[in-house]
Amino acid sequence: MSDTWDLAGGDAIAPGLTAVRPVGGGDVFEAWSAFDERLHAPVVVKIVRPGHVDVESSRAGLLREVEMLSRLNHPGVVRLFAYDDEGPRPYLVLENVDGPNLSSLISRHGHLPLHQLLPLGLELASALHYLRHEGVCHLDVKPSNVIMGAPAKLIDLSVAMDVADARALDHPVGSDEYMAPEQCEPGERGAVDHASDVWGFGATMFRAAAGHRAFDREPRWQQLTHGPAALPHFVPHELGDLITSCLAPDPADRPLPSEIALAIEPMMDRLPTARLSGFKISL
Known part of the structure; x- marks a missing residue:
């Protein structure tokens, strides 16, 4: 079974965050282009995969990334806008950068x-x-x-x-x-x-x-x-x-x-x- 939330464009990732399209991810996270109603702007949302929600090291990685991004501010480093590590789908809301990897x-x-x-x-x-x-x-x-x-x-x-x-x-x-x-x-x-x-x-x-x-x-x-x-x-x-x-x-x-x-x-x-x-x- 694929370790994914089975989201589709238009689905709610969380209140105020609407999925647009998948943009990649890795073993621990799936990443989505999304629309943030609070910012009224496109963002990227990294969501902890279902199989990792209860994995201590995966949650620690999410919080480590939150801590790092919260203290950094540079044009060449992606910005963090919000996060939720306690909901059913732990996630980060990140700056949407217009361009391919x-x-x-x-x-x-x-x-x-x-x-x-x-x-x-x-x-x-x-x-x-x-x-x-x-x-x-x-x-x-x-x-x-x-x-x-x-x-x-x-x-x-x-x-x-x-x-x-x-x-x-x-x-x-x-x-x-x-x-x-x-x-x-x-x-x-x-x-x-x-x-x-x-x-x-x-x-x-x-x-x-x-x-x-x-x-x-x-x-x-x-x-x-x-x-x-x-x-x-x-x-x-x-x-x-x-x-x-x-x-x-x-x-x-x-x-x-x-x-x-x-x-x-x-x-x-x-x-x-x-x-x-x-x-x-x-x-």
């Missing part, structure tokens, strides 16, 4: 062109710089957790935690191909830290730049024994070197998010100027 965009169209890729890198670096200064590790930076709005936004802080808690981890956390080596084997390959999010950024940017993953899914955790695949020839060397530096096995060898941003800015300045019907458009 990066994973689906790559699946449909392949690698991103430079004029889209470089701003994405700059916007994600900005969000990671902010999280670093707030003492928060996202721990699941990957294409499906990036919504390609204006600006791009990081979503899903269900496994995010304070840096002190991340450094104390003794078990793997994250999504296999986007986990830094130290996330796969905490303690054995260094502490999980903000540098782990930089690794996730590098793996995400690699897929966006190349159209394929830096590491294969099988065998699991190839990043522990292999280097990343070669980037295609059409990726500029300067950008390729930056992405590769983010995938350094040693966390100490990875750049800071602010250093990533500083490296990308001049690359953006060198992008060709667009022209339309003979008129110059300054980027």
